[in-house]
Amino acid sequence: MAQLTKFILHVIFASLLLSVMNLSYALDEEAPLQIPGAITVSAEQLLDIAAKNPRLFIIDARINEDRLQGYIEGSISLPDIKTNCATLAKVIPKKNAMVFFYCNGVKCGRSLKSSRIALKCGYNNIYWFRGGYAEWTAKNYPFIKH
Template sequence: MQTILSTVARRWLGCLLALWAGWAVAESEIRSPDEIPGTVRVDAEGLIDLIYRIPELTLIDSRVPMDRRQGYIEGSESLPDTHTDCDTLALHLDDLDAPVAFYCNGPRCGRSAKAAQVAVDCGYRRIYWFRGGFEEWLGKGYPVIKE
């Protein structure tokens, strides 16, 4: 009986390790594209410049709520990529010429790339993409809001 339990336990452990290893590999392979046609890619300083130059800029945090609770860029609006479509964008942006910038966790996060692509597909024309995202922002010591 104990041998059967120990065999079952080893198989479960093996399955769990295999799942974890697969997840870890999959997570490490996620990478945002270098460019998204129809957008202008900016770095942290470029985003700061946009915020000062274009007061009507809407900054969208494409991360899920759990990530946003770790902190976010002041003035950003939460719109996770999983909820981003033409209808939800229209709730945040006045018209197709409204300037908008997207960010997520960083280059290994595809959420802002997906959201920016949705905006392009919806016909928005002034789209900025902060590919370095929250990781770059924090790495440069810029302030964040935590609630």
């Protein structure tokens, strides 16, 4: 009886753990459409803004394995798990700098997480490229792959 109880507890624990891990890597469902304090953009908006503003930062919130599949030219790799005010400050010194966050796509959640962290750290010109790399390649935009 005691063993059974122990087993059930293990199962519950394991599932809880898994759900927490899921939250950190990927969302079960699509990400929200907006992040308070940030501006959600599409690939075209990103390109339009980039054409007019030479100084901007595009943060690739994906882990390195994902980045190896290809990335938007000029983007800086800063996986969400490594993102905090300190790491952000190393890449983007000014808080009012134009910063774009993207990850794999609407379900990946990393850019969402990084955007929120950046907002907390005080960055105030945050653009969230919600469609991410999936939208980019689907729209036949060029990318870099090594």
